[in-house]
Amino acid sequence: xxxxxxxxxxxxxxxxxxxxxxxxxxxxxxxxxxxxxxxxxxxxxxxxxxxxxxxxxxxxxxxxxxxxxxxxxxxxxxxxxxxxxxxxxxxxxxxxxxxxxxxxxxxxxxxxxx
Amino acid sequence: xxxxxxxxxxxxxxxxxxxxxxxxxxxxxxxxxxxxxxxxxxxxxxxxxxxxxxxxxxxxxxxxxxxxxxxxxxxxxxxxxxxxxxxxxxxxxxxxxxxxxxxxxxxxxxxxxxx
Numbered sequence: 001x002x003x004x005x006x007x008x009x010x011x012x013x014x015x016x017x018x019x020x021x022x023x024x025x026x027x028x029x030x031x032x033x034x035x036x037x038x039x040x041x042x043x044x045x046x047x048x049x050x051x052x053x054x055x056x057x058x059x060x061x062x063x064x065x066x067x068x069x070x071x072x073x074x075x076x077x078x079x080x081x082x083x084x085x086x087x088x089x090x091x092x093x094x095x096x097x098x099x100x101x102x103x104x105x106x107x108x109x110x111x112x113x114x
Numbered sequence: 115x116x117x118x119x120x121x122x123x124x125x126x127x128x129x130x131x132x133x134x135x136x137x138x139x140x141x142x143x144x145x146x147x148x149x150x151x152x153x154x155x156x157x158x159x160x161x162x163x164x165x166x167x168x169x170x171x172x173x174x175x176x177x178x179x180x181x182x183x184x185x186x187x188x189x190x191x192x193x194x195x196x197x198x199x200x201x202x203x204x205x206x207x208x209x210x211x212x213x214x215x216x217x218x219x220x221x222x223x224x225x226x227x228x229x
Contacts, residue, residue, distance in 0.1 A: 004156075036220075043118075043204055043220040044157070089156050100210055101147060101170055102218060104156030 002027040006090050006105035013080055013112050021075040021108045023064075023090035031092040033057075033066050033073040034102070038087045047075075047088070080112045118207050118221035126227045132193045135224045139186040139207030145169070146188045147218060148180060151202040163188060164210060192226075200228045 007022040025033065032051045036044040048057030053068035062077045073090060090105040119138045127133050139146050145164045149157035159172035163182035177193040186207075192199055202225050206218035 041222075043222040044206075045220070046217055049217075091156075100145070100208070100216075100218075101159040101162055101172070102149075102157070102206075103159070104149075106154075106156045 002103040004090050004105035006108050010109040016079045019077040019080045023073045025071050025092050029095050031094050034091040035075050036089040082112050085112045118219050120221040120224050124225045127195050131195050135190040137188045137205035143207035143209050145208045145210040147206045148190045149204040195228045197228050
């Protein structure tokens with residue numbers, strides 16, 4: 001079945017440091033890939049997405065590139081801020097089929113210190 | 115455009131009881147999905163409703179059931195609650211069309227504690 005594997009957290013960085021959170025997936029066909037962010041006490045917000053190989057999703061300084069050959073979708077940001085502290089989830093949605101459920105990784109807690 | 119809302123925010127129930135969680139989708143969205151997020155884990159797909167009919171189910175027992183209504187509201191019902199049902203329950207609405215699914219918008223969740 002479909003699965004998503006994220007790097008284990010927690011990740012602690014200083015403000016303005018470079019961020020990478022690794023994500024790899026297993027799925028048949030060509031799924032769409034997503035990064036969601038969850039701030040404390042809140043639901044999930046879509047951060048960025050990519051729907052086909054070599055697409056780059058970007059938002060709020062975050063980027064991720066859909067790599068079909070390595071089945072990866074790593075999240076990066078060049079300079080993190082304290083306000084980026086949250087839990088980040090990588091997810092996939094299989095293309096085709098009868099429903100469009102999301103399959104999530106376990107999440108990576110990011111803490112950014114001033 | 116209103117967002118996705120859920121009620122109640124928090125709920126405490128006793129093992130063996132039944133619970134109903136509610137979700138109000140974004141206007142115009144024809145699909146609602148429910149997810150269970152255990153502490154420290156990613157959300158797990160429970161089921162999805164499309165135009166008021168179940169349209170896919172994850173690995174959850176039949177005591178988890180749902181309803182979707184024409185007025186963009188939906189319910190998740192859980193019977194015979196177990197301690198392991200303690201989790202954050204998230205609903206997500208989307209406008210899905212034949213041949214493609216679109217972005218799922220999540221509500222803030224209902225935190226269920228079973229004692």
